[in-house]
Amino acid sequence: MGLIFIVINKNITLHIISFIIIENGVFLMAIAIGNQMPMMVNTAILLDLFVSVLVLGVFFNKLAYHFHDDSSDILSKLKD
Amino acid sequence: MLYVYFLIAVFCAGSIFLLKNKKIMHFLVYGFNLVQLLFTIYLFRELGSLKMAFFNYDSISVLFAFILAVLSFVAAVHYQIYEYNQQQSIRTVQIHNAVYIGFNVALMGVYLSSQYGLLWAFIEATTLTGATLIYHDRKKIVLEAVWKYVFACSVSITLAFVGILLLSVSAQEVGLSDLSFQLLKNSALQMNPIWLKSSFLFILVGFSVKMGIIPMFNVDIDAKDVAPFPIGALFSSVLLNAGFLAVYRFYQMFHTTSIASWMNHVLLISGVLTLFFAAAYLLKVKNYKRMYAYSSMEHAGLVIIALSLGKAGVLAAFLHLTFHSIVKSGLFFQIGQIMRLNNGVKINITGYFYQNPLGGLLLLFGSLAILGLPPSGLFISELLIFKSLLLNQHWVLVVFILLALSVIFYILLKDVFKLLFFPATHKFETDLRGTAIENSLQMVLIFLSIYFGVIQNHYLFDLIQAAI
Numbered sequence: 001m002g003l004i005f006i007v008i009n010k011n012i013t014l015h016i017i018s019f020i021i022i023e024n025g026v027f028l029m030a031i032a033i034g035n036q037m038p039m040m041v042n043t044a045i046l047l048d049l050f051v052s053v054l055v056l057g058v059f060f061n062k063l064a065y066h067f068h069d070d071s072s073d074i075l076s077k078l079k080d
Numbered sequence: 081m082l083y084v085y086f087l088i089a090v091f092c093a094g095s096i097f098l099l100k101n102k103k104i105m106h107f108l109v110y111g112f113n114l115v116q117l118l119f120t121i122y123l124f125r126e127l128g129s130l131k132m133a134f135f136n137y138d139s140i141s142v143l144f145a146f147i148l149a150v151l152s153f154v155a156a157v158h159y160q161i162y163e164y165n166q167q168q169s170i171r172t173v174q175i176h177n178a179v180y181i182g183f184n185v186a187l188m189g190v191y192l193s194s195q196y197g198l199l200w201a202f203i204e205a206t207t208l209t210g211a212t213l214i215y216h217d218r219k220k221i222v223l224e225a226v227w228k229y230v231f232a233c234s235v236s237i238t239l240a241f242v243g244i245l246l247l248s249v250s251a252q253e254v255g256l257s258d259l260s261f262q263l264l265k266n267s268a269l270q271m272n273p274i275w276l277k278s279s280f281l282f283i284l285v286g287f288s289v290k291m292g293i294i295p296m297f298n299v300d301i302d303a304k305d306v307a308p309f310p311i312g313a314l315f316s317s318v319l320l321n322a323g324f325l326a327v328y329r330f331y332q333m334f335h336t337t338s339i340a341s342w343m344n345h346v347l348l349i350s351g352v353l354t355l356f357f358a359a360a361y362l363l364k365v366k367n368y369k370r371m372y373a374y375s376s377m378e379h380a381g382l383v384i385i386a387l388s389l390g391k392a393g394v395l396a397a398f399l400h401l402t403f404h405s406i407v408k409s410g411l412f413f414q415i416g417q418i419m420r421l422n423n424g425v426k427i428n429i430t431g432y433f434y435q436n437p438l439g440g441l442l443l444l445f446g447s448l449a450i451l452g453l454p455p456s457g458l459f460i461s462e463l464l465i466f467k468s469l470l471l472n473q474h475w476v477l478v479v480f481i482l483l484a485l486s487v488i489f490y491i492l493l494k495d496v497f498k499l500l501f502f503p504a505t506h507k508f509e510t511d512l513r514g515t516a517i518e519n520s521l522q523m524v525l526i527f528l529s530i531y532f533g534v535i536q537n538h539y540l541f542d543l544i545q546a547a548i
Binding site: 019022023029041047 | 134195197198200201202204205207208211212215220223226227230231234235238241242245248249252
């Protein structure tokens with residue numbers, strides 16, 4: 001569902017929201033399966049997710065600052 | 081010992097944030113690299129006897145950790161020169177150096193971890209630290225690449241996590257309580273193949289972003305293109321190894337089960353497609369850094385093909401990865417010199433051999449080595465790959481792979497000769513030529529691969545043989 005959202009939307013904010021949809025889906029799936037990993041591994045995974053959302057936020061702010069536009073069309077300069 | 085290593089890393093990275101002097105920062109990074117090298121040697125000596133919670137390594141981990149320790153030191157030396165020539169601000173160098181240590185620790189964690197969950201966490205950590213390293217030159221085009229890299233990596237690594245969850249479903253069915261490689265391997269035969277197949281697909285797709293193979297290769301190429309060249313070198317050597325290791329761990333556990341032949345087919349398809357895409361993209365490449373990034377992609381494809389060919393193939397794959405890491409990082413460091421002398425790496429630069437004879441010679445030897453011409457080590461591993469392809473009766477595939485390889489060979493050699501020997505179109509700036517230490521380090525890297533090609537090193541073979 002989240003992947004479809006990423007493909008059909010052209011807006012970077014919506015991309016982030018769809019990423020969070022994917023994460024929620026994965027989280028629900030993890031609960032449904034039942035917890036298997038040791039505590040330390042779980043902590044590491046949680047920390048990673050936290051930092052990844054943080055980093056996405058930081059770069060999103062930079063993008064907004066540099067481009068003043070949140071359509072993903074602006075990100076098409078880089079190619080061969 | 082492992083905790084000492086982690087503590088020193090935290091200490092170095094933390095104190096870099098408190099300092100205001102660039103020289104001491106670089107000194108701390110070198111100190112950390114030394115500790116890393118000593119730690120790797122310690123791991124090698126204690127191989128098989130050391131028991132650590134969550135971290136249980138084999139000889140492949142030691143091999144990759146050694147490559148990481150050496151290349152990370154060389155990259156740090158080059159970064160200091162790069163940063164000095166660009167007159168970067170203290171703040172930028174501070175962030176870069178601190179995150180650089182974090183990147184090293186994350187890679188070491190990937191190599192050493194004995195659990196799928198932990199391995200996933202460290203791979204995600206390499207994404208986050210790697211993204212910060214790419215965003216070194218504060219430019220719009222870099223920002224674009226970083227955004228794409230972080231986003232695509234996060235999404236595809238989440239897919240890999242779905243694969244790990246599916247794996248844990250099948251582990252639960254046979255009553256395992258955690259996902260350590262040893263336990264999974266022991267009860268691999270009783271697991272449900274459907275869960276394993278879907279899990280493998282998710283894991284291969286998810287970690288392909290780190291290796292730069294089909295289907296998620298684009299962001300990896302962009303990242304290598306815009307990152308500072310020492311980081312590009314690390315991305316196409318040690319990070320590629322980490323991605324490969326993540327896929328290999330799965331393969332290692334389940335290559336005795338009933339899904340083995342299906343896994344081999346998937347790997348073979350992915351590898352051949354990667355080779356074709358690399359050849360096709362190389363046809364219209366406009367920049368030397370991207371050219372070598374696509375060449376990394378080609379080698380990742382070859383390695384994935386080799387993995388699907390059974391035991392002899394796996395040996396060839398690890399040899400290939402070792403040699404490729406050495407040569408490719410040497411080439412990326414040389415590309416850094418070209419960038420400095422010509423303000424860029426566009427395909428229209430010519431006459432580099434007259435501008436900088438020693439550097440030109442190194443680039444020539446490195447390119448011949450990366451193409452797998454006989455004196456280089458890559459020749460041996462490619463020969464082994466083709467031998468096992470023929471032993472597995474893949475006649476048609478061999479023809480296709482050779483076709484793709486010859487296209488790549490032609491384009492790479494054409495562009496390198498144009499860069500080196502065509503008459504120069506603009507005036508030389510020769511005052512920025514590489515320093516002695518730069519050139520000698522690159523020379524060591526490139527000639528090391530030729531050395532391995534000429535003289536059989538039984539240590540290397542024993543290390544790899546012990547693991548497969």
